Amino acid sequence: MSTPDTINLGIFGGGTVGGGIVEILTQKSSYFRQLTGKTIRVRKVCVRDASKPRDFTLPEGCSIVTSYDDILDDDDIDIAVEVMGGTTDAKDVVFTALSKGKSVVTANKALIAKDLPEIEKLLTTLDTDDTQFRYEAAVCGGIPIIRSMQSDFVGDDIKLMSGIINGCTNFMLTAMDRDKKSYDEALDQASKLGYAEADPTLDVGGFDARSKLKILMRLAYGMDVEEDEISCRGITELTKMDFEYAKMLGGTIKLLGVAEKNDDGHVSAFVSPCYVTNDDPLSSVNGATNAIEVVSKNLVSSIYIGQGAGRYPTANSCINDIVALAKGDKTKLPFNPKSDTKFANNYSSVFFLRLNYRDQVGITRQVGEICEKHDVSIHSILQNPVQKSQDSAFAIVTEKVEYAAILQVLADIEALSWCKGKPFYMPVLREDWQT
């Protein structure tokens, strides 16, 4: 093993994030020695193709390797940094490293969403506190939300989390709302700027946000939920008209991941476009920026806004983990103990509905009847002037009602002859909804 005043690192992945980590460690080496009392050295970087050019300078004494075992079998290496992504090889690497007593720092959201329970199980079987596991960079890149969940709310009770936790879709929504881009233009621009996943369905379908929400729910409520259980809707159904209505109402549309502890102690959660009023700080979070609001008993409302991805924000979070380990910080895992909190996919909210219709008489009456049947109170009906009688829409804002009731209303409306296509709905994020 390393000497008492040195910490040796092996990094899996020499790409964007790995390069950023090496850069920061090189620039700050003497400062980190001052902070931690130790010299942090990168000894090996494991890459797939050693001949591929790299965008960072290899530190003195650091070699490029191509076999995972070059790091895993090296007893001199104290910390394995996993920034290669994926969930198959990455999982093997993380499990083997931990089993061999190395601490692990990872930025791998997919791995954590999929395998955190198994990792926590492994950690509890290890008979030592010296093997630590940290994953600050795995959720919302540069926002220190993992550490905050692990240490700022220990004496608190989290009622609600509500976050803009996918940069690609927030960039697209900003472009569509503020810059009047079409959906396709916005997606194209997001892809060009590197904000989209290789498969953009993960972004626009809300699935990336759902993975992060699942991880946050583990931390906030001590519960492991299957991702599939969380209702997930992306931004593909949104039209220009929805932004116009949102503006009329004095707000905008954001794709949010929301988890809420209801009065009966159950937690509900969903990913969905939501209407957000202009006086909510989340409404001003534009571009690829991420934000998370936590509503809790002691702290009332806490909001964290920052970069959700990118080389330096992500590398910065890995560095925070590495420095904490070098300082000797120990986080007993599972840090936020498991609870017996139950999941129930139902919640109450004010809802916005948009219905496209073929103009005819009696529509308002029929909608009114359906809402009444399902006990849904209407707060207001909005209608832009009808431009073409074959292509018109109106919007309804309900009072606070159950999600299940809205689904019934929508199903009944969709069955009517004048209803064109699938009605669109979204929760309305309002102060009085949150409390």
Add this chain to the structure above:
Amino acid sequence: MSTPDTINLGIFGGGTVGGGIVEILTQKSSYFRQLTGKTIRVRKVCVRDASKPRDFTLPEGCSIVTSYDDILDDDDIDIAVEVMGGTTDAKDVVFTALSKGKSVVTANKALIAKDLPEIEKLLTTLDTDDTQFRYEAAVCGGIPIIRSMQSDFVGDDIKLMSGIINGCTNFMLTAMDRDKKSYDEALDQASKLGYAEADPTLDVGGFDARSKLKILMRLAYGMDVEEDEISCRGITELTKMDFEYAKMLGGTIKLLGVAEKNDDGHVSAFVSPCYVTNDDPLSSVNGATNAIEVVSKNLVSSIYIGQGAGRYPTANSCINDIVALAKGDKTKLPFNPKSDTKFANNYSSVFFLRLNYRDQVGITRQVGEICEKHDVSIHSILQNPVQKSQDSAFAIVTEKVEYAAILQVLADIEALSWCKGKPFYMPVLREDWQT
């Protein structure tokens, strides 16, 4: 000393915050045992008057004492929690507790602003890591900004901090802007709600914000600045008209504490009302809420919004510190090492100026000449219709210029016969100002 599985607390102060701490510790005792492996027990609460009724239930085995020494001389007490306020007795208590090997958790902003260098000095002379000092609650109550400064930016370089760090004045500005209250009505309401300090000059004069800014500068830049050196202007000069102009410009007015590292490596800082555009998340931070934006090399922009004061937000931060100590977290102090960064009270910004005048010809020409003389470029001139010729005002927005040049322009304008009263000025917080 206590047994290995117990942590004993002595709390100085049984008021709002002390009561909140006891309440949370009681409610969460079994959870904290699960988290930390230890039982956290409050053994003594030191109050001035033991006969005064308390708003919390004393835990079993906890006694009320009235002499500081009852806690300080008690070798069974591991952590001294100082929530009594003030800077004389509180200082003695903190220094004595540390000298006797007890860890200290404090919520005392005034003490930290005044005596942190001395406390750090004492800590470095102690030959142990077991005596820890934590003060998360001392700045911005429930916002975990101290810990964030100590651990989220270790690999980063902070360029700028800009914060709404006084709840009373933000409450007042919100009331004046959104609810059209007068200054006096707003202050009266803030006092009634308990947002104002005993001496509200500390709030409205900007001095409370300056104390917090000084502490944040220590953490961000490793520098100890005398508070007096930081230019400090409160909200007393603001008029209704300034809010009208701000609205015309598409923004609002916030009292900000700002510290910025300039390109030459110097740090400048000020507390001042600032014009903030509506698309900046800080513009939506209303009421007594606090917010801090940190602009940095790696993380680009990070914003923390939360409750700056109050029983449970402040108690929650103390609890986080107590639990971290119970877990065995150790923060080497001085955590953010001192640097040789120099302070220079000059900075560049776009400025908003408001001039009250007695109507006459030639005013625009004269102002133009003065600005030209001091090399200040004018971006735009705004004027609401003149309502009374004896009580009119106009506003100027400059290009980005040096603070010193603005002071010269203002002095020259004030000397002119048509100028009524002191011209008002404030920096304009804009994206391009921050970068």
